[in-house]
Amino acid sequence: MTGALPGGPMVGLGEHEERYVAEAARHLADVPKAARVELGAIVAANLGERPPVATWDQLVAELGTPTSYVDALRAEHGLRGSYGPLHQLRRVPLRVALVVVAMLVVVGAVGWRRHADATADPGLGSFCGGVRADDPFVTVEQRSAAGATEELIGYVDGATVGLGTCLQADEGVELLDVDLGDAPSSLFEQTGVRAASMAVDPDAGLPELDAPLAFPPDGEGLRITIKGRLTDCERYGAGDGNGFDRVTVRFRYRGRERTETVPLIETYTFVSPPDDECPRPRPGG
Amino acid sequence: MREEPFGGGTVDLVVMSVVRAQERTYGYAVGRALAEAGVVGLGEAAVYACLRRLEGRGLVASSAELADNGRARRYYRLTDAGVAHLGQEQRAWRAHIDAVASVVEAGRVG
Incomplete structure (x- = not known):
């Protein structure tokens, strides 16, 4: 089914649903990244399909707390308990663990300190999406297969499009830039990045990312729009x-x-138009 | 005593049965159907995770569409493999229930 969203609001969640997704994502912070993305997608899908609620308390009454929700997801995926370093240590006999820890402290502490800053995992992940097109003739069609979602964006020459995502990272991470990587002959030319806290309404427009932006300490993440032509x-x-x-x-x-x-x-997939809708001639056309 | 009211096999059985009954449905509707049928102890998180797991096993297939409220909704249906698997699971469940019932009836009080 074609779901054209020209110029309309970014398909998203209500205030309480977004808060729920963000809090659930925070409780998934210790899960391996692949599972974190998978479980985050499940939370977002569930909240996106539920009827909107009027209050946070109503949402919690119907769905349980974000913590209990995440616990149920972990159970379904066989991810019980914490997956942090302490959890791993608990699985090792105490005497062995103490010896290993002492050896690590003596032998590796200096080296670890030198390299820790360069190798520490900042916990980056993506947990939402959406497309905003300013041109009413740009079509957006969503399709999915094998659990993956694809947004098909119909090309209109020169139209401006915003690709939305939400990024999560550990406390202490400052966002400097987001881009789509090397795409020398893409149908989409990135022109800028906008970013703000999750509390900012995307319909009101996000500010340009023109200075380092710190991820909030509560793990709620940042809302990002990659603007392009x-x-x-x-x-x-x-x-x-x-x-x-x-x-x-x-x-x-x-x-x-x-x-x-x-x-x-x-x-996000951009679909090239028929010959008569591309204003410049194609080779051999 | 069981730690949880549902084991993974039972979750799959009831979720696939609802998908089969509704022919084409989405996660929230599956959860509502189970709740209205009085199936307790199975929250929406478990239903959604189950649907993803079943899709990964090729037992259900999904397609995302936009609902009237402008939000994306992922619709699920049983695949042929899913129908066959559900039939096997339902027969096994029926045999299990019959066996338990016969034991319970034999020791019935009053």
Whole structure:
């Protein structure tokens, strides 16, 4: 089914549902990244399909607390308890653990300190999506297969499109930039990045990311819109697609500037138009 | 005493049965149907996780569509493999229930 969303609000959750998703995501912070993305998608799908609620208390009454919800998800996926370092230590006999810990402290402490800042996992992940098109003729069709969601965006030359995502990261991470990576002949030319806290209504527009933006300490994440222009249709045959399923995130963590590739919760695919809707001639056309 | 009211096999059985009965449905509707039928102890989280797991096993297939409220909704249906699997599970469940019933009836009080 075609779901055209030209110029309309980004398909998203209500205030209480978004809070629920964010709090659930925080309780998944210790889960391995692949499972975290999978479980985050389940929470978002569930909250997106429920009828909107009027109050937070109503949502909790109907669905349980985010903690209990995540516990149920963990149980369904066989992820019981914490997956942090302490959990791993608990599985080792105490005497062995003490010896290993002492050896690590003596032998590896200095080296670890030197490299910890460069290798620490900042906990980056994506947990929402959506497309906003300013041009009413840009169509957006959502389809899915094998648990993956794809947004098919119909090309209109020169139209401006915003690709939405939400990023989560550990406390202390500062967001510097987000881009779609190397795409020398893409149908989508990135022109800017907008970012704000999850509390900001995306319909009101997000501010430009023109200075480092710290992830909130409560793990709620940041709302991101990658702005861009549809262009270069002459480089693609009619109906051909060019997709993006990850973003490159540049950030500062523990005093070091780093980049990390983060898989998106859904793929954005731009579909090239027929010859008569591409204003520039195609080779051989 | 069981730690949880539902084991994984029972969750799959009831969720697939609802999908089969409704022919084409989505997670929240499955949860509502189970709640209205009096199936307790099975929350929406478990239903949604179960549907994803069943899709990963090829027992259900899904497609995302936009609902009237503008939100995306993922509809599920049983695949042919899912129908066959559900039939096996329902027969096994029936045999289990009959066996338990016969034992309970034999020791019936009053």
